[in-house]
Amino acid sequence: MNEKLFFLTSQKKNTSHILHLLLCIPTFGLWLIVWFIVASSNQSHNKKLDKQINQIMHYKTQGLSDSDTYRQIKSDKLTSDVIQGRVIFVVLVVVFLYFYLR
Structure with a gap:
């Protein structure tokens, strides 16, 4: 099960906020739409992974x-x-x- 936890943890996605901020400048803020979609998608994906990790940890702590x-x-x-x-x-x-x- 440790392998499963490692796999789930390694599948988490990060949003590069600095990159998106820099892309907003030349596009006069139009990139904010893409930034919002990417950030919300990554957050949703990470919440699903956290739910799976918490479920595994819950049963493992029960012994x-x-x-x-x-x-x-x-x-x-x-x-x-x-x-x-x-x-x-x-x-x-x-x-x-x-x-x-x-």
Whole structure:
């Protein structure tokens, strides 16, 4: 599991704010749009990685072995997918009933 933590940590993205600031000057601020998109994309990517890292660390601090931690994370993912599928199904049924009974 240490390899997984190292891999996740090495996948984090950094935004070069100095570079983007320098690119804003010759483009008269138009580069701010690109800067905002890149920064928000990197932040979103890093939050997903942090969530995975925190999940691994949570189970490791509970004393689970690497294989037990992997099984628990896989179980959590399946549970999350089932709940998400049920929510989507309920929303579709409600929308269908709304338009059908209207």
